[in-house]
Amino acid sequence: MHLRTHRADSYANLQHMGIELVERRSAKDVRRILEALPEWFGDVDAIDNYVAAAENDDYGSLLAVAPDGVIGAALTRRHFREAAELHLIAVHPEARGTGVGRLLVERIASRLAVDGCTLLSVHTVGPSFENEPYAQTRAFYRSVGFVPLEEHDGLDWPGPTLILVRPLVVQMQQDGSR
Numbered sequence: 652m653h654l655r656t657h658r659a660d661s662y663a664n665l666q667h668m669g670i671e672l673v674e675r676r677s678a679k680d681v682r683r684i685l686e687a688l689p690e691w692f693g694d695v696d697a698i699d700n701y702v703a704a705a706e707n708d709d710y711g712s713l714l715a716v717a718p719d720g721v722i723g724a725a726l727t728r729r730h731f732r733e734a735a736e737l738h739l740i741a742v743h744p745e746a747r748g749t750g751v752g753r754l755l756v757e758r759i760a761s762r763l764a765v766d767g768c769t770l771l772s773v774h775t776v777g778p779s780f781e782n783e784p785y786a787q788t789r790a791f792y793r794s795v796g797f798v799p800l801e802e803h804d805g806l807d808w809p810g811p812t813l814i815l816v817r818p819l820v821v822q823m824q825q826d827g828s829r
Contacts, residue, residue, distance in 0.1 A: 668717070668749075669717060669718045670716065670717045670722070670751065671715075671716050672713060672714070672716075672754065672755065672758050673713070673714050673716050674711070674712065674714075675712060675714060676705055676706060676712045677705065677712075677714060677721055677724070678702045678703075678705040678706045680714065680720070680721035680724060681701060681702055681705040681724045681726075681739070681741070682698060682702045683721075684721070684722075684723070684724055684742070684743050685698045685702075685741055686698065687743055687744050688741060688743075690784040691741070691784050691785070691788065692741070701726070701738075701739050704726050704728075704738060704739065705724070705726060705739075709728060710726045710727060710728050710738060711726065711727040711728070711729070711759075712726055713725045713727075713755055713758060713759060715742070715746075715754070715755060717746070721743075722742060722743045722745070722746040722751060723740075723741065723742040723746060723752060723755055724739065724740070724741055724755075725737065725739060725740040725741075725755040725756070725759060726738040726739040726740075727759055727763070727771075729763075729768070732767055732768070733767070733768060733769045733770060734768065734769070734770045734771075734772065735763050735768050735770075735771050735772070736771070736772050736774075737759065737771060737772070737773040740752055740755055740756065740773075742755075752791060752795075753794070753795055756795045756796075757795070759771070760796075760817065760819055763819055764819040764820055764821050767821055768819055768821070769818065769819050769821055770817070770818060770819060771797075771816065771817045772800075772814060772815065772816045772817075773792055773797060773814075773815050773816075773817075774806070774807050774812050774813070774814055774815075775788050775789060775792065775812070775813050775815070776788070776808075776810065776811065776812065776813065777802040777803075777810070777811030777812055777813035778802070778811075778813065779802060779811045780810045780811050789813065789815075792815050793815075795817070796817045796818075797815035797816060797817045798815060798816060798817070799813055799814075800814045800815060800816045801813075801814050802814070
């Protein structure tokens with residue numbers, strides 16, 4: 652994979668790079684990508700839980716597929732009609748920084764908004780736990796429109812979990828309905 656030299660700022664550029672966003676499940680690809688990111692996903696039990704979620708129909712699954720295989724994965728969970736959670740987003744290390752993660756988030760946000768969802772949330776390691784990889788994660792989330800809401804200890808793991816939210820713009824129908 653030689654994607655770092657190109658940046659996919661739009662879906663057209665992504666397609667030009669030979670990458671498609673596809674709604675389908677692939678637990679084996681989720682596992683492969685997470686295992687390639689030990690700075691973020693070093694806990695075997697956490698990886699197993701994400702792989703199980705990738706197989707579970709309660710989660711939406713969006714994959715970024717390059718000519719030589721899956722390079723990114725995102726899982727979402729709709730908790731209420733108005734609110735959804737970005738449960739997982741991961742991009743293979745060789746494709747990080749190319750815009751694939753941004754395009755996964757934008758596609759998810761767009762599809763959810765069309766379906767009447769007004770708020771997308773995500774959990775990550777909070778800033779009170781100093782860790783450079785997670786500082787990068789928080790910066791990424793902020794760059795795609797998420798804002799910090801609150802930090803809690805012991806929510807998803809024994810340390811601090813930061814909850815970030817992104818308002819979604821719901822398109823109104825011509826008759827004024829959502």
